Amino acid sequence: MIPLRSNIAGMKGYIPGFQPKEPDYIKLNTNENPYPPSPAVIEAIRAEAGESLRRYPDPSSRLAREEAGRLYGFDPDWIIMANGSDELLNNLIRAFAGEGEEIAYIHPSYSYYATLAEIQGARIRTFGLTPDFRIDGLPERYTGKLFFLTTPNAPLGFSFPLPFIGELATRCDGMLVVDEAYADFADGTALDLVRSHENLVVTRTLSKSYSLAGMRLGLAIARPQVIAALDKIRDHYHLDRLAQVAAVAALHDQEYFRECVRKIRETREWFSTELRAMGYQTIPSEANFVFVSPPDRDGGRIYEGLFGRKILVRYFTDPLLSHGLRISIGSRLEMEATLTALREIG
Ligand SMILES: *Cc1c(COP(=O)(O)O)cnc(C)c1O
Numbered sequence: 001m002i003p004l005r006s007n008i009a010g011m012k013g014y015i016p017g018f019q020p021k022e023p024d025y026i027k028l029n030t031n032e033n034p035y036p037p038s039p040a041v042i043e044a045i046r047a048e049a050g051e052s053l054r055r056y057p058d059p060s061s062r063l064a065r066e067e068a069g070r071l072y073g074f075d076p077d078w079i080i081m082a083n084g085s086d087e088l089l090n091n092l093i094r095a096f097a098g099e100g101e102e103i104a105y106i107h108p109s110y111s112y113y114a115t116l117a118e119i120q121g122a123r124i125r126t127f128g129l130t131p132d133f134r135i136d137g138l139p140e141r142y143t144g145k146l147f148f149l150t151t152p153n154a155p156l157g158f159s160f161p162l163p164f165i166g167e168l169a170t171r172c173d174g175m176l177v178v179d180e181a182y183a184d185f186a187d188g189t190a191l192d193l194v195r196s197h198e199n200l201v202v203t204r205t206l207s208k209s210y211s212l213a214g215m216r217l218g219l220a221i222a223r224p225q226v227i228a229a230l231d232k233i234r235d236h237y238h239l240d241r242l243a244q245v246a247a248v249a250a251l252h253d254q255e256y257f258r259e260c261v262r263k264i265r266e267t268r269e270w271f272s273t274e275l276r277a278m279g280y281q282t283i284p285s286e287a288n289f290v291f292v293s294p295p296d297r298d299g300g301r302i303y304e305g306l307f308g309r310k311i312l313v314r315y316f317t318d319p320l321l322s323h324g325l326r327i328s329i330g331s332r333l334e335m336e337a338t339l340t341a342l343r344e345i346g
Pocket of ligand 1: 110181
């Protein structure tokens with residue numbers, strides 16, 4: 001017997017979306033961006049890929065934090081960079097939830113929170129959604145250590161209204177983590193609430209809206225005391241030199257970024273309208289994916305049909321979600337091919 005901690009031995013582990021080896025799939029299953037990163041990012045990585053790699057990177061990612069600070073309107077000591085926003089979610093649990101203490105999240109949302117809590121030996125509580133997408137059974141005070149709110153929600157795509165998020169923060173004894181992985185595709189952001197609520201953290205990722213899933217870049221914005229705590233427990237050289245220059249260049253090239261986001265939002269609205277005309281139900285989305293269900297509410301059948309045509313989307317066997325599919329928004333051409341396939345499948 002290997003002497004594992006019992007919570008690790010009992011864990012199933014998170015299963016990421018399928019990443020096919022063959023390049024001939026239309027890949028709409030992990031919410032990646034169909035457009036390449038900004039040319040400025042590629043240039044910055046090229047320029048950094050040389051002799052300097054012999055030296056350790058800046059442990060505080062200062063230039064990236066300054067760039068993010070200018071963009072979002074916060075001092076750099078309110079910002080921490082991360083090796084993907086997953087790193088932040090992990091370190092938030094490590095910083096705020098001890099063994100046996102409770103964290104909460106909405107089901108359905110991002111199930112990785114549960115995996116991270118299990119590693120820490122924290123207890124997990126989930127809240128469901130009401131039919132109008134509010135939290136079901138939320139107590140007057142939530143006394144757990146962390147509440148993870150994914151907004152826009154994944155996999156459903158709707159956003160919680162800002163007043164609701166502010167009220168949730170005041171009802172949490174612990175930290176409210178607003179996971180804004182998809183906020184760049186939405187109309188609103190909870191960033192301003194960070195100033196008015198000391199227990200609120202917003203996490204962001206460059207994986208989706210900045211086309212940098214392969215670079216592993218995220219960031220969080222919170223009070224300096226919260227940022228200082230997260231700084232204490234992270235790996236000191238968590239962001240390599242290439243990631244740091246990529247972050248600076250990506251956040252700086254707002255013109256390119258805005259154009260990519262605009263195209264994705266436009267394609268999302270067009271694709272959703274086409275699907276509704278085919279009798280699909282869609283949830284109005286503020287993200288770079290849509291959750292859709294076919295008239296016969298058999299998501300698995302459509303998933304198989306698309307898979308057979310080399311189109312990958314995300315199907316969840318969870319009974320709350322098996323009536324539909326989460327389809328990432330790709331390029332216009334990819335979505336046209338998807339619509340054609342869906343018409344064939346019927
Ligand atoms: C993609 C995603 C993340 C992880 O982002 P990375 O920066 O790639 O680690 C976190 N939360 C949600 C809800 C996501 O969809």
